[in-house]
Amino acid sequence: MLSPLVGKESAVAAPIDKNITVIHQYSSDHPYHVLFNQGMREVFAEDQRYSYDFSFEYLEIDKLPHDAVHLGQTIEHLRYKTEHSIWQPDVLVTSDGVSNRLLKYKKDLPSDVPVVACAPDYGSTSDISIDAFSEHYLLPKTENYKENIELILELLPETKQVYVVIGNSSEEQKSMKAVTEATSGFDEQLDFVFTNELAHEEMLATLSAARSDSAVLYLRWMMDIDGISHVPERVIEDVVDAVSVPVFGVMEQYLGTGVIGGYVYQVSKLGQDAARMAIDVIDGKDTAAFVQQDSYSNYVFDQRALDRWNIEAKLLPAESEIQYADVSFWDQYGKYLVIGVVVIVLETALIITLIYNNRRRVRAEAELRRLNETLEKMVNERTLELLKANRLLEKLNKQLDHTARIDPLTQLYNRRHIDERLGAEMEEFRRTGQEFTVMIVDIDDFKLTNDNFGHEAGDDVLKTMASILLDNVRKYDVVSRWGGEEFLLLFPNLSEEDAMSRAEVLRDQISQYPYTFNGHSLSITVTIGAATVREHETIEDLIHRADLALYVGKEYGKNQCIMAD
Known part of the structure; x- marks a missing residue:
């Protein structure tokens, strides 16, 4: 059913000058509509000439797809x-996709109310011209596929295969032509796998088997090959959970689901221009300037996903927008520290003034002395508070530094810490000649554990592995998750x-450990590649030799210890 929501832009009691009806095709909580409404309201709020009232209507196509009776009754109710x-x-404002659905119902809409139609489809199969629906169009360019493929190659140059997730609805079938044109220019660099001819479960199974040199580009998934309708914003959460490779998205509403982001179509900007066009319509201005807009896409990323896939911000395109970034201590508490300093400065100025007056006014000497003692006590208290704040700041900084060096799953040191320790050890080697050895320990067939018993089992194996490694090294050896x-x-x-003898001890301890998970016995082995530092060798060279040794061990059948040449 329709869900009208009426609300004032301002809390100030004032006559309602202008009324805006907005029609969306999905339910009220759909992320697309939330972003569209947010952008639209921002622009209307800036126009101080009128007080705007809104009525939001929702066709709820996501709940009742392909139901012509429901759509007709909904229009009749409106x-x-x-x-x-x-x-x-x-x-009357219609968001993306609504105008095409309402073509044949034009006669049932108020004939004297101008319509602002967002993103109508001129390729519609309807026998009614889209121009008969409204003369006020907002036609954004939404095809940002090529830019996202270029972005994947820029951020992840080792990528060899891209899974393009798109459904099989009529709208998605029309989009496939643009998708194939965009991907054709990259055939020599990438293998593309399209999901438009798969059912929902088949699509997830296909993605879960993606190689490590793959990436996923999620366009949308409105209907699968079996004709079952889906909500794209919910399907993308299933995709992120199913895959173990980076996922990129092309729509603003996908941010926050676990995708890295990409060159995304920002629905909030479409809502802003829809409001600007509506204001021009109210003012009787020409709206042709809004046709064929090409300014709704921008590079937007999720900082948490960037951190997960070790993508540095310096690699991102210029003027990229980063969301979900951690708030720094200064941003959170800086204003309080500034206020504290200002208070201390003001109190100090007051003390100086009181001392000066004390010298000039002998009769008030006793009172001034009391005030001076009181003020000195206040200064001491504020100074003590500031010292406590500084100690707290130092403690928090140490905690933050420790957290930044620890892998949250295994509680081992992370890559940042081991990189610093390797640098220090290399300096010691160059200065004194004291050699050192690195070993790369890789769990054999770890993916099978995840596939057969789930990621929870994989996490348990990683934590157990960390414990075994820590128990079998010296106190001053460093164990990290690479x-x-x-x-x-x-x-x-x-x-x-x-x-080699040290490596064999580790390999033997791991292979003999009785792994169990939920009553299932697991056979876990590792392959170890070791390398000892040499003269004139860089850290990168040393790690590379150990990695090559690990590769040789894998080739020899796994569960091996190989010393680098």
């Missing part, structure tokens, strides 16, 4: 309400002659 209500709209199922170990003052 017509009846418009004819009999004392609240009459000055402008990434995924790989661990990097640093052994100061460990020669090449002793490295």
Whole structure:
């Protein structure tokens, strides 16, 4: 059913000058409509000449797809309400997709109310011209596929395969031509897998099997090959949960679901221009300037997803917008520190003034002395508070630094910490000649554990592995999580002659450990690649040799320890 929501832009009691009816095709809580309404309201709020009232109508196509009876009754309800209500709209705004659905119902809409139609489809199969619906169009360019493919190659240059997630609705079938044209220019660089001929579960299964050198570009998934309708913003959450590779999206409402982001179509900007066009319609101005707009896409990213996939901000395109970034301590508490300093300065000025007056007014000496003591006490209290604040700041900074160096799952040191320790150890080697050894420990067939028993089992294996490694190294050795199922170990003052025996101890302890998960016994082994530092060698060279040794061990059948040449 329709869900009218009426609300004033301002809390100030004033006559209602202009009424705006907005028609959306999905339910009221749909992310697309939330963003559209947000952008639209921002612009209307800036126009101080009128007081705007709104009525929001929702066709709820996501709940009752392909139901012509429901759509007809909904339009009849809207017509009846418009004819009999004392609240009459000055402008009717239809968001993306609505105008095409309402073509044949044009006669049932108020004939004297101008319509602002957002993103109508001139390729519609209707026998009624879209121009008969309204003369006020807002036609944004939404095809941002090429830019997103270029972005994937820029941020993830090792990518060899891209899964393009798109459904099989009539709208999505029309989009496939633009998609195939965009991807054709990259055939020599990438293999593309399209999901438009798959059912929902088949699509998720296909994505879950993606290779590590793959990425996912999520366009939308409104209907699968079986004709079952879906909500794209909910399907993308299923996609993110199913895959173990980066996921990029092309719509603003996908941000916050776990996708990295991308060159996204910003629905909020469409809502802003819809409001600007509606204001021009009210003012009797020409609205042709809004046709064929090309300014609704921008590079927007989720900081949490960037951190997950180790993508640095400096690699992002210029003027990129980053959302969900952590708030710094200064941004959160800086104003309070400034206020404290100002208070201390003002109190100090007051003390100086009182001392000066004390010298000039002998009769008030006793009173001034009391005031001076009181003020000194206040200064001491404020100084003590400031010292406590500084100590708290130092403590928080230490906690933040510690947190930034620890892998949250295994509680081992992370890549940032081990990189710093490797740098320090290399400096010690160059200065004193004290050699050291690194080992890369990789869990064999770890993906099978995740596939067969779930990611919870995989996480349990990673934590158990961390415990075993810590129990079998020296106190001054460093154990870190290098990434995924790989661990990097640093052994100061460990020669090449002793490295293999140490590696074999670790491999043997791990292979003999009785792994169980939910009553299931797991056979877990590791392959270890080791390398001891050499003269004139960089850290990158050292890690590369250890990685090559690990690769050789995998080729030899896994559950091996290989010393680098």
